[in-house]
Amino acid sequence: AQSVTQPDIHITVSEGASLELRCNYSYGATPYLFWYVQSPGQGLQLLLKYFSGDTLVQGIKGFEAEFKRSQSSFNLRKPSVHWSDAAEYFCAVGATAGGGADGLTFGKGTHLIIQP
């Protein structure tokens, strides 16, 4: 069975500082990997995705993520955070781009707090 682990429940970062959110996955085949962001009271917005090819993927809002097969990781990074980045971040894995018949499997999320 596939699973996603986000080891950090909360992370606090100063505005302007760099950010790395961790994600480890367990999946038997080549995974489709995603990072979604959720602001309070809102749905999920796709930040970036990895399907194949270059292991460093660029997303919206200045985010990037690196797929490391040997470590089963897909960590999200941003060089300089803004106060508007405060939100809940979810890593997800699926058998296909949309998740297919099994849908996507999500981690529990990391709550990002930005200090002024």
Next chain:
Amino acid sequence: ETGVTQTPRHLVMGMTNKKSLKCEQHLGHNAMYWYKQSAKKPLELMFVYSLEERVENNSVPSRFSPECPNSSHLFLHLHTLQPEDSALYLCASSKAGGTWTEAFFGQGTRLTVV
């Protein structure tokens, strides 16, 4: 504007009520999903419809009943719910077929069962 619209945004219902959640997508997708998001738990897949056929129900209690009349609309009919069913219910859509696309989510319906 996400392309996936859910109504209502908020719903309070008693345990004996019957209500329905609605989801509509304008993205030309042909797969639709219901997810449940409870506090302190990962998002849980409830139902998947691909090409208007249900392909997964993930052992969801029968008090939740999905309906997908066409590829653009998805409903979740609710009856005799329990307080633990209070959660954010998220609808998503994607394109199914030879090349699946990523899932786009609606803003969710916040359900409170009293």
